[in-house]
Amino acid sequence: MDSLVVEGGQILKGKVEVPPAKNAALPLLCLSLLTAEKVSFESLPDVADIQSMQKMLEHLGVEKLDKNLFQCKTIKSVQAPYEWVRKMRASILVLGPLLARAGRAEVSMPGGCAIGERPVGIHLDGLRAMGATINLENGYIQAECKKLRGTKFVLDFPTVTGTINLVTAAALAEGESLLENVACEPEVVEIVQALRQMGAKISGEGTSQIKITGVPKLNGLKWQIQPDRIQLLTYLAAGALTGGEVECTPYRQGTLNAVVQKFRELGCEMIETSESLRLKAPQRLKSIHLETAPFPGFPTDGQAQFMACTTLAAGSSTIRELVFENRFQHVAELRRMGAKIEVDGNTAVISGVDHLSGASVMASDLRASASLVLAGLSAHGKTKVLRVYHLDRGYEMLEAKLRKLGAKITREKE
Numbered sequence: 001m002d003s004l005v006v007e008g009g010q011i012l013k014g015k016v017e018v019p020p021a022k023n024a025a026l027p028l029l030c031l032s033l034l035t036a037e038k039v040s041f042e043s044l045p046d047v048a049d050i051q052s053m054q055k056m057l058e059h060l061g062v063e064k065l066d067k068n069l070f071q072c073k074t075i076k077s078v079q080a081p082y083e084w085v086r087k088m089r090a091s092i093l094v095l096g097p098l099l100a101r102a103g104r105a106e107v108s109m110p111g112g113c114a115i116g117e118r119p120v121g122i123h124l125d126g127l128r129a130m131g132a133t134i135n136l137e138n139g140y141i142q143a144e145c146k147k148l149r150g151t152k153f154v155l156d157f158p159t160v161t162g163t164i165n166l167v168t169a170a171a172l173a174e175g176e177s178l179l180e181n182v183a184c185e186p187e188v189v190e191i192v193q194a195l196r197q198m199g200a201k202i203s204g205e206g207t208s209q210i211k212i213t214g215v216p217k218l219n220g221l222k223w224q225i226q227p228d229r230i231q232l233l234t235y236l237a238a239g240a241l242t243g244g245e246v247e248c249t250p251y252r253q254g255t256l257n258a259v260v261q262k263f264r265e266l267g268c269e270m271i272e273t274s275e276s277l278r279l280k281a282p283q284r285l286k287s288i289h290l291e292t293a294p295f296p297g298f299p300t301d302g303q304a305q306f307m308a309c310t311t312l313a314a315g316s317s318t319i320r321e322l323v324f325e326n327r328f329q330h331v332a333e334l335r336r337m338g339a340k341i342e343v344d345g346n347t348a349v350i351s352g353v354d355h356l357s358g359a360s361v362m363a364s365d366l367r368a369s370a371s372l373v374l375a376g377l378s379a380h381g382k383t384k385v386l387r388v389y390h391l392d393r394g395y396e397m398l399e400a401k402l403r404k405l406g407a408k409i410t411r412e413k414e
């Protein structure tokens with residue numbers, strides 16, 4: 001497994017080109033299961049999860065006609081096997097589309113992962129409300145229906161992939177669906193907009209209610225995916241932690257308001273234009289109080305990167321993780337680099353130190369890995385981040401982009 005070796009202490013300055021969003025691209029690729037027509041993207045993120053998703057879709061019958069061009073004339077298999085789901089939880093996103101188009105789906109039940117238990121009960125309850133019969137057998141979700149029918153369903157929690165599964169299923173169901181307490185994340189909004197281009201009758205994206213009138217058939221799609229707001233905030237955090245100045249482009253205004261506000265509270269100067277977001281770090285970062293929440297709240301996917309920032313902020317910061325129950329795995333590793341962090345349940349209290357010192361640290365999940373790289377960039381001496389395959393799942397050319405900003409970072413192949 002590869003490692004990243006970071007020589008800390010460089011002030012990062014410059015521009016970063018932000019790749020398309022992984023968490024939008026994954027469900028967008030699954031839309032190819034809903035239509036016999038062609039589905040194409042201007043570009044796709046070059047990260048491991050997108051490659052895994054393409055392989056799984058190929059197994060289900062999606063042909064790759066060209067680099068970013070796909071077509072599923074017929075569904076060849078309705079089974080998402082354990083070997084794929086185990087590697088990538090987002091495989092659950094094929095459940096709604098398979099059920100809607102083929103009337104059947106067998107998706108391996110995703111297990112927990114490093115950040116929490118991550119149940120899918122809401123996905124299943126919503127599909128049951130649309131008339132599907134769902135059983136759990138031999139580790140598989142076995143779902144079946146003659147024809148899905150529209151329903152009224154209130155989600156217990158605004159789950160992102162749950163909302164997308166229900167919206168994609170309802171798009172081809174018979175009659176009208178009203179989904180309440182749905183996720184409002186920009187990635188969910190994008191799926192609804194793409195479905196509309198495919199001919200779906202759907203409205204309400206970005207609010208807590210989505211209304212869908214099912215149609216018998218959907219058309220093809222030609223789409224440009226939004227920039228990855230989580231990669232974007234990670235590069236800005238690299239600027240903040242190293243006392244630098246970083247500009248990211250492209251940027252979609254309104255997708256990171258809570259993050260921009262917290263960067264300002266850290267003492268950073270933030271300049272937003274319709275196409276870019278620029279951060280200028282202060283002499284020393286200030287302490288902050290932060291709670292993660294569903295959109296428009298502060299994204300849980302940026303929590304670990306902000307914790308890295310607070311390790312060097314003057315005074316005491318608090319971070320509460322309210323979306324996942326176990327997303328503090330970076331804490332023990334940051335402590336090994338000299339950070340002062342106390343954890344009580346879902347709350348971390350961080351007392352800023354003058355400097356971190358380089359160490360060998362272990363990456364536990366995608367965003368935790370990013371926070372360790374960030375900490376390494378600002379630390380005295382050398383940091384080796386082990387097990388970076390987590391990072392490769394969601395960050396495109398991270399080392400090259402950081403090197404362009406002036407970082408000293410190399411990959412060690414093992």
Ligand code: EPU
Pocket residue numbers: 023026090116117118119120121122123157158159160161162299300301323324325366367394
């Ligand atoms: N939840 C339930 N029941 C369900 C579904 C979810 O209780 O049936 C709970 C979860 O246990 C969790 C909370 O709802 O506590 C939020 O989970 P959600 O379902 O929204 O997460 P997800 O859809 O599995 C997506 C992203 C994650 C991101 C979360 C939250 C994708 C492929 N994944 O996951 O991204 O953290 O939303 O915004 O879109 C990442 O990119 O690093 C990542 C983990």
